[in-house]
Amino acid sequence: MLTREWATLPEFAAMALPGVPETRALQKWAISGNWSRPEWRNVYWRRRSGTCGAIEYSYQLLDRPAQLAWMQRHVVISVEDEIAAFGDDKRYADEWRMFHEASQTKQKKALEILQHLDRLHRLMEAGHTLEIAIYDVCREFGLKRTTVMNWRRRVKYVCRHHWLPFLLPGNKGATGPRAACDEQAWEFYRSDYLRAERPNHSDCYRRMVAAAEKNGWVVPSAKTMQRRINELPTAVIKMAREGRDRVKDMVPAQERDRTHLHALQAVNADGHKWDVFVKWPDGTVARPMMVAWQDLYSNMFLSWRVDRSENTDAIQLALGDLVEKWGIPQRAYLDNGRAFASKRMTGGAKTRFRFKVREGDAAGVMTILGIETIFVTPYSGQSKPIERGFRDFAQGLSKHPAFAGAYTGNNPMAKPENYGSSAVPLETFLAVISDGIKEHNSRLGRNTAVCGGVKSFRQVFEESLAQVQPRKPVAQQRHLWLRAAENLTTNKKDGSFKFLGNRYFGSFLNDHLGESIVVRFDPQDLHQDMHVYSMDGRYLGDAPIIEKTGFDTTAAAAEKKRAEKLLTKATKMRLDAEKALSPAELVALMPDLDEDGEDLVESKVVQQFRPRAVVAGSSALALDCDEEQELAREREEMAEVMQLRDYL
Template sequence: MSMRFYTPAELASMSLPGLPGTERGVQLLADRENWRQDKLAWPANLNGLWRRREGRGGGFEYAAGILPLRAQTALSLKEKRERGEDERKVVKSDLAREDVWRSFESMPEKKKAEARRRLEALDAVNDMERAGTKRDVAMMLIANSINVSLRTLYGWSALVAGRPRADWLPYLAPRHAGRQAEVECSAEAWDVIKADYLRPERPAFADCYRRLKTIAAEKGWTIPAERTLQRRMDAMPRAVIVLAREGQEALKRLYPAQQRDRSGFHALEAVNADGHKFDVFVKWPDGTIGRPVLTAFQDLYSGLMLAWRIERTECKEAVLLAFGDLVETYGIPDACWLDNGRNFASKWLTGGTANRYRFKVRDDEPAGVMTTLGVEVHWTTPYSGQSKPIERAFRDFSQSIAKDPRLAGAWTGNTVANKPSNYGSNAIPIELFEKVIAEGIAEHNARPGRRSQVCNGRSFMDAFQANYAQSPIRKATAEQRRLWLLAAEGVSVRSQDATIHLLGNRFWCEALVNIAGGKVVARFDPDALHDGIHVYRLDGSYVAHAPCIEAAGFASTADARIHAQARKAWMKGQAQILAAETKLGIDGVAALLPTLPEQDPAPLPVPNVVRPLFGNLAVKATPVEDISPDETLAAFSRSVLRLVQSQEAD
């Protein structure tokens, strides 16, 4: 509880429980309950809960701690409420102060200049007043000097009365807003012109207004002048107008792109890749003409172009081979940002990656090269050049390389409407184009004066090499080379002959016999498929190299003889292995069997039904001792007779 002191009159006016409602009653209560226990030592205040009132009339003042308990509680709550109100007033005042300054900052310079002129006038009045001039005289002199009326100057002074000197400027700014009344316009007419103007076809406002006039004349709507409606339309948020008339992409461009700091990486820690179709006609070895596609990998730290390949189209083979060049030359990156296209999301490259959403990840899917090498894959936003820094390099290539003098006549233009006058007059041999590309990329990497935070005036190559020498780099082994030079495909090993059939070819090796009928991963060079394939299990473990089995001519006895010899040698080898494994012959196994004691054969039971030698009818068994020889001979004769009769009938 605070040590605020109250007079008896103040305590009576609060209507506190346990206290009288009059000043005299509070005085009598204080005397009766001896609130001033040390009155003999008066005017000393030994307990600190009372004091003599200063000022005319004298008397005493009491702290809340001397009051009865019920009065103390009520007074404590009252003080808390008052403190809360005071704090809210301070906060409200601060908010109002911030609003005034914010409003002042948004004013045009003309109004700010007028506020500064008024402030200088009031400061001059205060200076004259401090110098001894009466305020009224100072106001008249200053009003006359700045050519304003005395009433106007007093009005300025009233605007800042009771406010801190530091906050006078925004309160002195003119508050008139000019003409605010809008010309009447029917709500239906406003809706019509908005619907007509805010659409992707982007019609001219004059055309929309002309159509609106025709409709308004028929409907009897009230519409203002064209310029008035144009100003009202322009007052709408620009982002809304851009979205309606230009679409999502134009609206996205109004929002600032994210600026990413790549200096947190080290050399080769992270790379990004993409494809670029050149605006140049080239002639391929088979005579066809087309625009080549560059597939490239770029270091994110320095911007250096690390590896690239040229193909007819953007294909997974080019991505795989370019990544192989990158790993062989520099090392294995820790992370890679890729486009989510079919070729970059191919299972050859990223198979088994958990966040690979383009294709469904199956249990029998082969692990891609990046997945096997431990490269963390990130997918960029489709059709978003801002997500891939390599797009900036491609833009340079479209100027510095595509318009090289050696490619004159082959440039196609970057749009249909931007075709050169010599369009289609030349097609560059692919060999020359690859040479121009190699020289252009080398010059791009070595060009000094790069202004990025990492390069700071150096070239991409200098920045990369300086950091590469002191960075932890993962190098690939000779065995891992098979992962990126060859492509991966999940195939089955045939159970009949343990062969692998792939792209119209057969592959076989002895190690496949052990996994016949199962699925494996076959890695192969698409350009040299007849060199054989490397076989892996689905878990990534290496099995063997399987050569290609070429189909022999149907009448070729030499090929048949070679094949028979190879098969005979293989079978002989398997027999030798079998002989080595079976050291104990079957006679030895028989000799190890235990000898069983001889036993008399068990008597056979007497059958109840006996089938005769001829015929299909069953007769009831008769004990042997009850059958006479004559009966047996008679039965035999009847059977023979039936057999002869049946043959004659046939």
């Protein structure tokens, strides 16, 4: 499009266009040519508004060299202008789509050709013949007449606003019909190509030709079929040949802003399999698994643990390190794996999607600590920023000089030449990893929105943590992450419980006979005291193990007898404390009986009284009551002695 078409005579002279004289000579030229004739008003001349009626003229009144120079100076053609010009016209939608898919070099060449044709078109509108206009354009830009005529043939039957896509290099124009192709042949070729096995074009075309000879189909060339396939939507081709996940990659990644967070407001965790062979204390060689927790605000790694696999114990211990050192976070973003979504960690959470949720399930560690659990999409690195830190470890820390010969490569095709030549001891591995994570947190110049390309992860974390008050755990809560949890039921008679072949008991369990409890224990030492909790997370007490004793061990029997006496004595004292009033005192507090004022109820049934015969020997009933009680006590003591003798 022309950005300018009008100018006054002094302005024409000041532009130094070819063949245009200075202002005085140009005025004589305009008078002799009668440029201001009335019928040309508003066509070749007009009065400029706001300039006291100054007259301006169209550039078309100049000679052809001056017109070409004018158009070259004031013609601007852009892709946006061409697209906006055709509006809602969808007749050439396919051609415009091909133009957008073309390379930038081809688009630039098409714009250059369009500028030449536009100048040619405007010269002809100014009254020049086709041959003269072609001659002027070819002489000005060093083109050949045949080239210009070929360009004109491409757009001969096309609306002016749709010329641009037809001028792409390699585009033959819109006049030629498409090659004939039977619909069945096209369906055969399309169905064969759109398979997960990803066959190439040549094999699909060869099979289609064989099928066409059998069924009498008319088929075009291989290039034509390939062009037809390429006209299908890219998303359809990717889904058919590469899978659903590749189509998801076509959607721009979500940019998550974390500047509005603060330290410990949100954390995320995941496991990372190290590409290093480690020699464990038992002599086995295997790649270790690290479980780590990361702060989302600062990207700082807060805690980590290493084990042979990703298990709940490692996750729980790493969480304990985080809570004890920094505080209790508000939210945690986890994947839905078995270890992270286990009942021990997230039992009782409403958003759990693994295992069957039962009403009587014990509350998990994170549920008791009040950490909101959010499960992200599995195998989605975008949902867990910690994956970015793991990638840094895989690229740098795994190739540490201390791991020479133990590095395995990040995939089976990237094994180093010294693969499997050595294995680093576990102590060395842990020391190098510890130093590497500290350096990762303290490295300056981090290019994140929070660090600003200057600070380190640790600096922004500590600055934010100083401005908030994180929740700190109490002493009783430390059992939550140092022990594993299981649901058990106490004995209905004495309150003891069994776990992994051992029995445990504490006097506080007498108040929880037959109830479901939660025990937290050290999986590496089952002889330590069990920490017992109620199903709703209340700490009840510690239950020591009841050691098994020999059959003929009298000391254990005496210890049991002593425990019984202590329990009986303590219970008797508690009972006396609860029974603050004696029976006589209870009677004294009750209202007095009024026998005179009591209304007697007369029975309607009367039975005749018949006295019984006196039984001989009834004088035996006259035994003294005290002597009878004394004999009963002696018999009970004798029975206890006999039972104790049999027990020993």
